[in-house]
Amino acid sequence: MSKRRDPNAELDLFIPLLHDVALKDQRETMERPFFSLQKRKRLKPIEYKSPDGEVWVKVEAMPAYGMATIWDADIIIWAASALNRLKAQGVNDLPRTLKTTTYDLLRAIKRDTGGKSYAELQAALQRLETTSIRTSLRAPTRRQEAQFGWLDGWTLEIDPETGQPRGMTLTLSNWVYEGITGERSLLTMHQDYFLLTGGLERALYRIARKHAGVQPEGWVCRIEVLHNKTGSDSPPKEFNRMLRKVVERNQMPEYDISFTKTQDGSPAVFIISRLAQLDDQVGGELALLNAQDPDIALSAPKKTGKRA
Known part of the structure; x- marks a missing residue:
């Protein structure tokens, strides 16, 4: 045996x-x-x-x-x-x-x-x-x-x-x-994750990678919920200040981050994959070309969905 x-x-x-x-x-x-x-x-x-x-x-x-x-x-x-x-x-x-x-x-x-x-x-x-x-x-x-x-x-x-x-x-x-x-x-x-120097920035990337992925519509999260998800022990005012610095730099690998509001008016962040934005941009440009000359019949490459 x-x-x-x-x-x-x-x-x-x-x-x-x-x-x-x-x-x-x-x-x-x-x-x-x-x-x-x-x-x-x-x-x-x-x-x-x-x-x-x-x-x-x-x-x-x-x-x-x-x-x-x-x-x-x-x-x-x-x-x-x-x-x-x-x-x-x-x-x-x-x-x-x-x-x-x-x-x-x-x-x-x-x-x-x-x-x-x-x-x-x-x-x-x-x-x-x-x-x-x-x-x-x-x-x-x-x-x-x-x-x-x-x-x-x-x-x-x-x-x-x-x-x-x-x-x-x-x-x-x-x-x-x-x-x-x-x-x-x-x-x-992303390989550049190891190069991120800020603890909050690292946490935000990990959260973005899990929730936003490469969804074309991006992901919105209330700042109060985000504060809880990161585990930061900073009070809300200090957390908001640190978050603002991350948003202003906007240097996370793969993702853009900006401030927005939810439907009920709560302060929130909007995170979207740069790849998803590029896909949408290419698709829009091809649609415009096709409208100008239907004989071309160009199509954007199919999205592969979330990476695993």
């Missing part, structure tokens, strides 16, 4: 860069607040409940380390992207423990590889392991909930001569692993 491969066995994933690998993130965490948006230590819990009351999330930090940040989440995105690549290559027993080098990981998530970055990486791993999350997500009934951390553990191999980390392993928690390896559980992200 053949022996079944251990799904938790370590696998070498030496990935210098992810430019040739589709960047992936978990759908269900993109639209909800699971991470701190600030680099300073956050100890105040995140407590979120969806507008319909069906989904709730509570994130708590260990005082010694603080809450995992949205920059720490880059490590989880790297893991999701690496596992997705293996899945696409036909690997059946995807590992829960991944092995790489600190240098390769830092380069993959577009970080500097100086000495300070290695210390920051270790601090990020500590926060990802010690941050505690409770949620009703994936619960078949409201009476069930899950509690987990992002990582179950990690190791760093230290060079005895330089004192710098070399090889490393990280073990995803079961909840995270199942979320990454599930069917249609991931969304493609």
Whole structure:
């Protein structure tokens, strides 16, 4: 009888860069607040409940380390992207423990590889392991909930001569692993996401990618709801000020963001894919050409819908 491969066995994933690998993130965490948006230590819990009351999330930090940040989440995105690549290559027993080098990981998530970055990486791993999350997500009934951390553990191999980390392993928690390896559980992200410097801007991109997608009509969200979705602990006035700066810059990858109002007059943001706008523009120009000369009979390429 053949022996079944251990799904938790370590696998070498030496990935210098992810430019040739589709960047992936978990759908269900993109639209909800699971991470701190600030680099300073956050100890105040995140407590979120969806507008319909069906989904709730509570994130708590260990005082010694603080809450995992949205920059720490880059490590989880790297893991999701690496596992997705293996899945696409036909690997059946995807590992829960991944092995790489600190240098390769830092380069993959577009970080500097100086000495300070290695210390920051270790601090990020500590926060990802010690941050505690409770949620009703994936619960078949409201009476069930899950509690987990992002990582179950990690190791760093230290060079005895330089004192710098070399090889490393990280073990995803079961909840995270199942979320990454599930069917249609991931969304493609733009490679420039790692270059976004603002925590709020990063959160807005993740929310936009989940809700706006490439819908030609875009997506409107009340600012009050958006504040709740980001998990920002800033008071409304400060949140509005930070949001205004993001809107004025309008530099999110893939998406344009602007202020608008809902039908009842509530302040809101409007987010739309630049690709969707381009498709509409091309379609309009072709329609005009066809009207001017029906014999041409040009048509716009069919839209492929949301990316997955």
